Amino acid sequence: MHYDLIIAGVGGQGILSIATVIGRAAVHQGLHLKQSEVHGMAQRGGAVSSHFRLSDGTIFSDLIPLASSDLILSMEPMEALRYRPWLKPEGWLVTNSVPIPSIADYPDPVRLQAALAEMPHRIVVDAVGLARAEKSPRSVNMAVLGAASPCMPFPEAVWEEAIREQFSRKGAEVVEANIRVFQAGRNEALRSADTPKKT
Amino acid sequence: MHGISGRRLLLTDEAIAQAALDAGIGGAYAYPGTPSTEILEYIQQAPEARERGVHRLWSVNEKTALEEGLGHSYAGRRALVAMKHVGLNVAADPFVNAAITGVNGGLVLVVADDPSMHSSQNEQDSRFYAGFAGIPLLEPATQQEAYEMTRAAFDWSEQWKIPILIRIVTRLAHSRADVVTTPPIEPVRLELPQDPRQFVLLPANARRNYERLLDQQAVFQAHSEASPYNVRTGGRRRDRGVIAAGIAYNYLMEAFTDTGECPWPVLAIREYPLPAAAIARLAADVDSLLILEEGAPLIESRLRGLLPGGKPIHGRMDGTLPRSGELTPDGVSAALGLGRPKPAPVPTVVRPRPPMLCAGCPHADTYRFLKEFMADHPAGRVFADIGCYTLGALPPFEAISSCVDMGASITMAKGAADAGLTPAIAVIGDSTFTHSGLTGLLDAVMENTSMTVLILDNETTGMTGCQTSPATGRLERIIAGLGVDAAHLRVVIPLSKNHDKNLQVLREEAAYPGISVIISRRVCLQAVPKG
Ligand SMILES: Cc1ncc(C[n+]2csc(CCOP(=O)(O)OP(=O)(O)O)c2C)c(N)n1
Ligand code: SF4
Numbered sequence: 001m002h003y004d005l006i007i008a009g010v011g012g013q014g015i016l017s018i019a020t021v022i023g024r025a026a027v028h029q030g031l032h033l034k035q036s037e038v039h040g041m042a043q044r045g046g047a048v049s050s051h052f053r054l055s056d057g058t059i060f061s062d063l064i065p066l067a068s069s070d071l072i073l074s075m076e077p078m079e080a081l082r083y084r085p086w087l088k089p090e091g092w093l094v095t096n097s098v099p100i101p102s103i104a105d106y107p108d109p110v111r112l113q114a115a116l117a118e119m120p121h122r123i124v125v126d127a128v129g130l131a132r133a134e135k136s137p138r139s140v141n142m143a144v145l146g147a148a149s150p151c152m153p154f155p156e157a158v159w160e161e162a163i164r165e166q167f168s169r170k171g172a173e174v175v176e177a178n179i180r181v182f183q184a185g186r187n188e189a190l191r192s193a194d195t196p197k198k199t
Numbered sequence: 200m201h202g203i204s205g206r207r208l209l210l211t212d213e214a215i216a217q218a219a220l221d222a223g224i225g226g227a228y229a230y231p232g233t234p235s236t237e238i239l240e241y242i243q244q245a246p247e248a249r250e251r252g253v254h255r256l257w258s259v260n261e262k263t264a265l266e267e268g269l270g271h272s273y274a275g276r277r278a279l280v281a282m283k284h285v286g287l288n289v290a291a292d293p294f295v296n297a298a299i300t301g302v303n304g305g306l307v308l309v310v311a312d313d314p315s316m317h318s319s320q321n322e323q324d325s326r327f328y329a330g331f332a333g334i335p336l337l338e339p340a341t342q343q344e345a346y347e348m349t350r351a352a353f354d355w356s357e358q359w360k361i362p363i364l365i366r367i368v369t370r371l372a373h374s375r376a377d378v379v380t381t382p383p384i385e386p387v388r389l390e391l392p393q394d395p396r397q398f399v400l401l402p403a404n405a406r407r408n409y410e411r412l413l414d415q416q417a418v419f420q421a422h423s424e425a426s427p428y429n430v431r432t433g434g435r436r437r438d439r440g441v442i443a444a445g446i447a448y449n450y451l452m453e454a455f456t457d458t459g460e461c462p463w464p465v466l467a468i469r470e471y472p473l474p475a476a477a478i479a480r481l482a483a484d485v486d487s488l489l490i491l492e493e494g495a496p497l498i499e500s501r502l503r504g505l506l507p508g509g510k511p512i513h514g515r516m517d518g519t520l521p522r523s524g525e526l527t528p529d530g531v532s533a534a535l536g537l538g539r540p541k542p543a544p545v546p547t548v549v550r551p552r553p554p555m556l557c558a559g560c561p562h563a564d565t566y567r568f569l570k571e572f573m574a575d576h577p578a579g580r581v582f583a584d585i586g587c588y589t590l591g592a593l594p595p596f597e598a599i600s601s602c603v604d605m606g607a608s609i610t611m612a613k614g615a616a617d618a619g620l621t622p623a624i625a626v627i628g629d630s631t632f633t634h635s636g637l638t639g640l641l642d643a644v645m646e647n648t649s650m651t652v653l654i655l656d657n658e659t660t661g662m663t664g665c666q667t668s669p670a671t672g673r674l675e676r677i678i679a680g681l682g683v684d685a686a687h688l689r690v691v692i693p694l695s696k697n698h699d700k701n702l703q704v705l706r707e708e709a710a711y712p713g714i715s716v717i718i719s720r721r722v723c724l725q726a727v728p729k730g
Pocket of ligand 2: 044555556557559560561562587657661662723724725726
């Protein structure tokens with residue numbers, strides 16, 4: 001089993017903590033992983049991404065080859081599209097719908113929607129709204145992870161365990177809030193008709 | 200993710216740090232720089248470093264870090280020194296000379312290269328430095344190997360009494376994987392050096408030591424030929440042989456993930472000096488060679504030599520692979536002539552999103568009054584430096600004319616002022632100032648050069664994640680100590696409400712026909728000092 005994903009976003013959006021939760025889930029499942037991270041200058045509000053590779057066998061490259069990623073998981077809609085060359089034809093694109101228009105030439109919403117609509121397998125969720133509805137506005141990344149979770153090769157219980165571990169130091173309330181937001185994202189994705197029913 | 204021993208998820212930077220702790224170091228010295236920063240950050244926070252009293256320091260620059268490491272080694276303790284690739288330029292003097300003195304306690308230097316210049320001003324290849332100084336170099340391909348090599352490097356360093364260089368690259372440094380660690384040893388404590396001449400590089404001693412270093416080359420060479428890190432694998436085809444150095448091996452094998460075997464013979468190279476005999480054997484067995492190496496075509500250029508003839512060699516120098524930039528699994532597949540599925544293009548709506556200053560960053564307020572001042576002085580120029588404030592080169596500021604190497608703001612402004620450019624303004628961060636700006640400022644003080652230095656003091660090393668800055672709490676005293684006239688050492692607070700006041704201070708100091716310094720001080724918004 002090999003499973004590759006790219007986690008995308010804008011510096012400061014918490015993509016590293018998404019990666020850490022997936023890492024914990026992978027360890028629970030006894031899988032090998034390689035996870036590349038972006039540090040340094042790009043973290044200052046620039047485009048950031050992490051290549052994440054999971055396997056029950058040897059993983060050679062730290063980078064995912066083009067046209068072979070199973071999933072793009074993005075905190076921002078334009079950033080999701082940036083990594084399209086890595087996505088395999090049957091791969092999934094899962095993204096937060098709320099833009100961060102921090103650049104002068106950010107595309108207008110209609111063109112951006114149209115570009116997203118061209119992606120054959122996509123899940124677009126208002127992760128900001130979902131996190132807010134659960135009164136945990138800082139957990140936007142968990143909503144996106146929840147929305148992507150049905151695409152990934154882990155049973156549901158493993159996710160909860162991984163999130164617990166991740167936030168346990170911050171107290172029971174934070175843990176529960178993040179699990180609720182994750183669930184909200186997951187339910188939203190499962191409602192869309194064509195979601196893969198892998199787990 | 201610290202622990203005693205066993206299996207854990209570590210960045211390569213962290214695996215190296217953990218290995219150094221497990222190898223019983225007494226000290227760790229570094230100057231931050233992407234992608235090497237996480238090495239010392241890990242050691243700073245490691246419980247066992249605290250328990251074992253490991254001395255750990257963000258040194259003022261890479262030169263001081265390496266010299267401190269050498270002194271630690273002299274005193275019989277093991278030391279780890281870490282820096283980014285351009286840091287080795289700063290530390291080049293102690294680096295080359297430490298090969299001549301040799302070491303006492305194990306001394307391992309880790310240098311992180313940044314091919315493709317993700318966070319750097321060049322993509323120089325540190326492997327050249329190892330050959331230049333005549334010391335062994337290790338180039339791990341995986342996190343696990345980084346751990347094991349670091350542990351071995353300390354033993355070899357003591358055995359051969361020579362510093363060992365470990366070279367990693369961005370993609371490896373910042374990639375996490377599971378690493379199995381082995382039990383730590385007790386901190387190493389050796390006698391002081393027995394030979395009183397070893398570290399005294401008077402010409403007579405240096406000549407003797409240099410002969411010893413030259414004699415050792417054969418030892419390093421033999422070790423490399425037999426090294427478990429330079430291994431021959433691969434299949435039976437003979438139309439080509441592949442030399443894959445460091446992480447290039449991963450990209451090669453990625454193409455054969457299904458079978459786990461490359462159909463052509465492969466010589467993996469992860470220990471230098473180059474295993475010349477192994478390379479010659481491979482070349483004899485095959486019709487042509489493909490050289491895969493991250494960074495510059497070091498191996499390839501050695502094999503090509505200057506004279507024509509011999510078997511065809513392919514690599515970065517004949518266009519089989521791009522001459523610059525990092526390797527990719529796709530680029531290596533193409534070089535092997537293997538087909539890959541065609542990727543979809545990036546949709547045209549996607550725009551570049553470069554990094555930018557944090558909203559409310561003190562540097563933005565400084566650039567606002569600086570930009571207004573420069574608008575009135577079109578013949579003047581701003582010579583800047585490296586740090587978050589380098590983003591002043593991009594819109595909306597577009598306020599700086601140079602960024603070359605750490606400290607060059609002050610010295611370039613001085614050189615330009617000497618040539619008659621006025622007003623000559625230098626912009627430099629507090630950490631960069633102590634790293635390499637002090638000496639240049641002294642040059643300007645010596646000649647009372649007509650220029651103004653703006654020190655953007657955010658009381659931290661912002662760009663690399665807020666490490667302690669040596670200037671914090673002592674900057675005025677340092678500057679006064681260098682001899683800057685107290686009347687022309689001004690401090691301003693970069694806030695929009697102070698804009699007019701700050702602009703006025705800059706006008707006054709720029710008009711002064713001598714060296715003046717303005718400290719623009721407000722703490723970085725991200726500053727949570729990490730040690
Ligand atoms: C020789 C060398 N060492 C390290 C670096 C990496 N680096 C660039 S700027 C910088 C420090 C920036 O700190 P400071 O000058 O205080 O500016 P700030 O980012 O806080 O604005 C570092 C560590 C480098 N480019 N060159
Ligand atoms: S990290 Fe600090 S210095 Fe750098 S842009 Fe942000 S606020 Fe400014």
